[in-house]
Amino acid sequence: AQTVTQSQPEMSVQEAETVTLSCTYDTSESDYYLFWYKQPPSRQMILVIRQEAYKQQNATENRFSVNFQKAAKSFSLKISDSQLGDAAMYFCAFHAYNTDKLIFGTGTRLQVFP
């Protein structure tokens, strides 16, 4: 069975600082996708960043980047220059190529302080 673990229920960061959210996963599949989604208070799930497992280069989207360590099955999200609008619940998610189902972690609530 595939699992996704987010060991940090809550994190906080000062505005303009950098924060890293952790995510580990367990799978026997070799081909898969990994995602980070953000859920602000509006509860709209927003795609933050996507990584394909066959790509060794870490994905980057503006202030958001990942540290993808395939051998360690680790997929952390780094948010640089944190902004108040980054405050949200962040979910790490996985799906193998042979299935469309997303496996979600339990989420990390990020607070951003001015």
Add this chain to the structure above:
Amino acid sequence: GAVVSQHPSWVICKSGTSVKIECRSLDFQATTMFWYRQFPKQSLMLMATSNEGSKATYEQGVEKDKFLINHASLTLSTLTVTSAHPEDSSFYICSAIDRGRADTQYFGPGTRLTVL
């Protein structure tokens, strides 16, 4: 791009009535859509996978006769909660897969259902 709409955004109904929620992919065709339920401060729980032109696949423990799913076109899936009861009150979220964007799921804004 990759916008998914959901309607209504909130609904209040009486116990015993049925409620229909629509999920539309606005700028892409979605052969596969999903329906989730989310309880407060929890992660998303997958209820069913909706495939265009075929029967939905329900997750274990989800009553298919209570949660009717119809995926009649490449841009529309509907979830009907039949004979709703207060315990069905929840936040329901749909998503659609964009095959053109690495099989990424894009989510609707959700529907808050309150059954009185």
